[in-house]
Amino acid sequence: MTSTNGEASSMGYEFARVSIKDEKSKPPMIYSDGVFGGRDVMKIVLLVATVTLSCLLFYKSANNPLNMMLFPSNTDCYSSKIINDTFLETVPRKEPVSKLEKVLMNAAMEDNTVIITALNQAWTEPNSTFDVFREGFKAGIGTERLLKHVIAICLDNKAYDQCLRVHPHCYLINATDSDQLSGPNRFMTPGYLKLIWRRMDLLRQVIGLGYNFIFTDADILWLGDPFPRFFPDADFQITCDDYNGKPSDKKNHVNSRFTYVKASNKTSKFYKYWIRSSKKYPGKHDQDVFNLIKSDHHVEKLGIKMRFFDTVYFGGFCRPSRDINVVNTMHANCCIGLDNKVNNLKAALEDWKRYVSLNTTVSETKWNIPPRCGY
Structure with a gap:
């Protein structure tokens, strides 16, 4: 992941607890299954994030194709549903015309x-x-x-x-x-x-x-x-x-x-x-x-x-x-x-x-x- 100025983005590395300036300056994280390097953890985090986002997009489009336009900053499936219901309830309903x-x-x-x-x-x-x-x-x-x-x-x-x-x-x-x-x-x-x-x-x-x-x-x-x-x-x-x-x-x-x-x-x-x-x-x-x-x-x-x-x-x-x-x-x-x-x-x-x-x-x-x- 690269930023517009060519430097590495800090988001993924914060999760891996690896310094931006020196990837080896912190010890690798140890899990019960073995030892993983910062880059390995980063890949896993990105993979999980990608799958979660895909699921979220599919869920939103199946329920309301307009949700992504109406609530682009919301990434929580449950809270999005609640907000959307509230939005629909507050839209004024025009009385039937004569x-x-x-x-x-x-x-x-x-x-x-x-x-x-x-x-x-x-x-x-x-x-x-x-x-x-x-x-x-x-x-x-x-x-x-x-x-x-x-x-x-x-x-x-x-x-x-x-x-x-x-x-x-x-x-x-x-x-x-x-x-x-x-x-x-x-x-x-x-x-x-x-x-x-x-x-x-x-x-x-x-x-x-x-x-x-x-x-x-x-x-x-x-x-x-x-x-x-x-x-x-x-x-x-x-x-x-x-x-x-x-x-x-x-x-x-x-x-x-x-x-x-x-x-x-x-x-x-x-x-x-x-x-x-x-x-x-x-x-x-x-x-x-x-x-x-x-x-x-x-x-x-x-x-x-x-x-x-x-x-x-x-x-x-x-x-x-x-x-x-x-x-x-x-x-x-x-x-x-x-x-x-x-x-x-x-x-x-x-x-x-x-x-x-x-x-x-x-x-x-x-x-x-x-x-x-x-x-």
Whole structure:
């Protein structure tokens, strides 16, 4: 055994009781079997140490391969076992996550962003809204890859069962009044309002779990990747039925069916306040309540930075995008009745597919949908 400076190491020689400077300066050790020199004893000690260390390594690896990394200085088999048990007992055990958090974890992008839509039985029927919604992602430019991050929030058991047949990320809101929520629920009916505020409370929970989200109604076609259009420094971003050209102006006529929200303490408090305000303004949906509170003192104090989307990029039947070359979404707003919405969404999707087939930009944009359908 040699050291880095070329001199003999003293460890083995201490055991043999032989001087480092002169191996013959001390008498040999005498055992009952005869006489052994210092070098002989040294060899025996090294041999025993080697066998013991090999046994120790084998024992540690058989019980826990990580022990050698966690406790490299420990050479006693028994004490290593005790320390390892203690270590395992002191590691905090994470509580089982909720069903909602499991769905969020499975669907989230790397930055903890998910895309959320809400469904009931009527919207999940074959060839209805959800089918057209998913078809839009597949036909859009740069959007098909985003479909795997979509979570469908189901408001009744039949919607949930149907969702699971066609989509990987479905979450059922347990509701005692699911029968009332499962039908078409025309605009502003009691069932519609319950659906809206149930959905809002779910979004509040998502923020509380630390997830950013894009909420999108299922009657919205995703025709282009919207992320490049988002304002990087905003907390809350929302589409408009009518856009006045100013992205920070709260006087824009908003449509809350497409929103991008970053999870933070500010947005969590904002959603809680928004939901509480529904009690102050009974009989109103989330969009009306938003318009009533967006400029009040409490919201201003929270410091929420809001931005409003241009209808050129985020269009709808109220005001279709005037440039199909740059459109990201098309919403079936200003359109009453489920069948009416579905038929006109299909027409808009066909317009889009024809545009894509041209493989070039076009100078004129025409949508084959009636203005303010159903009014």
